[in-house]
Amino acid sequence: MFDMLLHDPSLAVLGAVFLAALSGVPGLLLRPGESGQKLASLCAVAASALALPALISLLFAGTTSRYLLNWGLPFGPTELSFDPLSLLFLIPIFLVFPLGSLYALGYWPHLKHPSTGPALTFFYGLLSASMALVVLAHSGPLLLMAWEVMALSGFFLLLPEHESAEVRGAATVYLVASHVGVAGLFVLFSELRVTTGSFLFPETGSLALTGTAATVVFLAALIGFGSKAGLMPLHIWLPAAHANAPSHVSALLSGVMLKMGIYGLLRVLSFFGERPLWWGALILALGLVSALLGIAIAAVQKDLKRLLAYSSIENLGLVAAGIGMALIGQTTGNPRLAYLGLAGALFHLLNHSLFKPLLFFCAGSVLHATGTRELDLMGGLGKRLPVTALLSLLGAVAICGLPPFNGFASEFLLYLGFLGEARAPQPYLALGVPALALVGGIAAVSFVKLFGITYLGAPRSEAAAHGHEAPAFMLVPMAVLGGLCLVGGLCPGLFLALVQPVLSTVVPQAAGFAGLPFNLLWFAGAGSAVLALALGLFWLLRRRQVTSGTASGPTWGCGYLAPTSRMEYTGSSFGLLFGSFSSGLVRTRVNAPAPVGLLPGAARAGYLPEETLLERIILPVLGLVGIAFRYLRRVQHGEVHLYIIYIFVTLLVLMLWVR
Template sequence: MLQDVMRDPFVRVFLAVVLTAFSGIPGLFLRKGPTGQRLATLCALAASALALPAILAALLAGEHAAYLVRWTLPFGPCELLLDPLALFFLIPIFLVFPLGSLYANGYWPNASHPTTQPPVTFFYGLLAAAMALVVIARNGALFLMAWEVMALSGYFLLICEHRHREVRAAGTLYLIASHIGVAALFALFSLLASRVGSFVLPGAGALHLDPSAAFPFYLLALIGFGSKAGLMPLHIWLPSAHANAPSHVSALLSGVMLKMGIYGLLRVTTFFPERPLWLGAVLLSAGIVSAILGISLAAAQKDLKRLLAYSSIENLGIVAAALGSAFIGEATGNPRLAFLALTGGLFHILNHSLFKPLLFFSAGSVMHATGTRDLDLMGGLARKMPKSALLSAVGVVAICGLPPGNGFVSEFFIYLGWLSEATAPFPILALAAPLLALVGGIAVISFVKLFGAAFLGAPRSEGAEHGHESPASMLVPMGLLALLCLLGGVLPQGFLALTRPVLATLAPSAPGYRLPVSPLWFTAAALALLLLGSVIALFLKGRTAGHASHGPTWGCGYIAPTTRMEYTGTAFSGIFTTLWGGIVRTTVTGAKVTGFPPAPARVSYTPREIILERVVGPLFKLCDQGFSLLRRMQHGEVQVYILYIFVTLVLLLIWVR
């Protein structure tokens, strides 16, 4: 009997969600020693082992299952849904969460963080469980409850080091942005309940509304879910949040939580039988703008984690642009474009949930070894951390969209859709391809800067000089993610198979098409590239064997060169920052050089985001001025407030009559 029950994929997923939610509770009581954290890791690994096989099997089989949970809340039946779209988005949750939990044993151990480790471990599990509940909820009220738990768990994880002013400011900004998005979602689900007559979410294509009536639904979904996905200009919370959270938390936020915005947007679009053309155009435009601005801002950063945070905006922009192209294909009667764009977009969602956590784990390893996030204070770490350097290189290749990384395959299908299907009545799609190529070029600049400044050259600080390799608990999760990144590029067939059932849910006409390029070509090309690289490396190693000499880096002829003469990450991207001054500017501050000989002076370099200063900032100031008028009505006198209530009741009576 128990075996039959455990064969049910929903039962296994539900048990995994419960195990995930309670994984951090033992650590709240076992605060001394590593026992609580290790128990949490065991629970996380057990939840993954329980859920992932069931999720993959059910997804590949295209299964659908709905379950009714009895509750006494006045929001209609509480339904839970496992369909291909939900199963697809459960994969990153039960992959990144256990790896991050294992990684935390070396990166955020109880021995060095006795006061913050127990709550971080608790909220880490609660965040993962809330995201899983968001994905499987088919009741609007339950969805909003899980969404709010997700938002608050992320906040408490972010402010774990609240003694620092920068962390508190990042947490406040995150909380404000999250609840602006939640306000839009409350309006969305309330409007939906008024139309449907229940908080139970409609089935696929069940909501038939004319375009004017459907417009508010799409608009509220774009605001509420777009802010969580970090699409510009709704991205204001993302850079500071990812930069100041612990690295394994940043990996979960970027690798998984951002995808909840994409999931919510896709789920809402399934309610309607057709998607309007304007929605595709808005998503395509917002995605391209987010991709270009996000990676341009990333290239100017010297903060390692802030660079990765802005890169997340770029990658989610690519996903949004692909989904927008798919909606355009549906609206213009081009199912082949919808097929290629959806395939590339869904594949990129999986890819980003692999290479971005890998890079955040790599950043954590570097910070663990050097004690800094400043790229200009690193250098030479490849000698101290060869394993971390190799795994980081895999992540860099993947995120730049270069073969044999997995990012190359997903972006290839997006390119293919834009170039081969950009015909009337929407030929502007052809312009998206060179813009994405521009994004790829800037990404190469950004991540060559990241890898070169951190791992190559000579150490530029005492922390880099005394760097050390990460423990096995940190290297194993990085190694598994790096392996999956390579498998996605060398053997993409398995990943593409996971997107097929989702295509049938989002675009029923799309699965009838076949890929114009066989995945075996990617396998052959990737293996040929790896073989060629290995041959060149062995040839160069053979030629230099016995003839190589070691010495300090050449300092342009100076008798006593120092590491201060090295080419830093700031210098590497300096020309690019100058060329893109309309998007990102830098503020250089320092003491005036005086005297003979001049006294030592310090110079600081801070990148500034123009879109925040000239677009988002003025809008917030305008809102502040509007609310300042309301604040004048707060006299603090009870009789005045009673008068307000009386006037409101009179107006309501007049309006009802």
């Protein structure tokens, strides 16, 4: 058996997928308790131990293996494909899934949640396995089946706290948006079936479609997969879903499931040998708009997890911008631009799979300690959750694209592409530089706000004053991700080595570009110097504090003798100035009851930032669609013989149309 795995590591990957799918079954069969959850975590870790070495060895080997399955269905045979593109996207799945499963032992234990814990654990494993099957599927029907299992698993993972109307609404919007995206995928695979005569995917670069057929395939893929990736304006499901899901579920949704949309888009693009210039320009524009609007809306959020959700839109926008840049480089015959765009996009995709689950895990630790997601009710948690605060700081520095962490390395490639290759015939690429700079600046504002308001200052609520550190089961996965973020920043060559075999799958010109425009040793040296300087300053300040002694007291309040935590910055006041600049994107809904009577009683005012695009345009349009569908419900009158007539008429029309 061991010899078979060494001879064909893809069998180990298949075994890991099967193990992940069944990991939650013991929790359903055993009596409520920790044993089923611990067995699920053990299966998750075992699946990761099987898959990750096999995936890395297959990637470095650069080979492709396929398994043909004659499953007896009318769609013809199907295939499972282990090519570099599939292998790369499997790595985040088998990295985040076991860490999230371990994290759940402390965050959502079955003993405290006997009614929801077993089902949550089961669908967590099923979601991971279905995502792996989406990546491995090499035919339209198999991908759609795995996609549907992925969508339904995600829906049930959103519902553990189903007694909340907000949670039910988020899950419903997620499910509707998922199936709207699936409609685009049906169009995509139907058009491919008509063109190629088979539901199997075309070989890389073999599809020679032009004109309307190519445009239909591209736009259907962009809508179907772009909605899953959260590209604006197809992002309507993302903020509420990620904010209301359990934190380890949010980490899997944001860190991995969003990447399924990017995978699908890259897979479809790989079918084409030549692509029109406007394809790359459109993806680039959508990516930059998503990045800019996503982080601008994130900056004014007062919900910790909703802020992280909108920042996922920003990061996936950067990935899409890199893909668009690579397509433009291929079309204009610029291999350097193609390499910087695609390598930067895939590198940033791997990086986002590390620092975003880390930040959601840290948010879960804060929620576990305080019971709230409201930034305005936090403060002072750095003293009470020191390890979580440190790891949250690492994640914040990484996601802001600052050295010496991995976010800086991948965004540096995108900067080089926009700035270094902005020449004829594509000088407009230079516009990406101020856009990236603005995105980075707003991201810094957002995460200074997140870290400062959450962990610094004095507690602004009783829950924050009595917060406690997370258990080891939660801290260890966070530490692993934090360490990998540092490794990716100091040694970016390790991550680029994983990306290199994938380049020829999508843009062959990028794979032919020899050498980076900078020395990787420079990254290691400069990053190590920055890290050593930060540690040295910390040591000196700490030593000075110990030797000279310190006195503690309240923060100076401009001479006020009784300062309180209400005088500190809150998440809302910190972002007030920036919120005034982005008032066209976000509006504040204020709920302040009017005073009643001569002596009105105590009242509480509340406010909520709302996205203008979503609340003023997208949701009203969907409301009109819902009104139109109400008229269609009149045909649902329960008369079986009339339903039979509907079916007969539909079949007759289809037969006449085919003839």
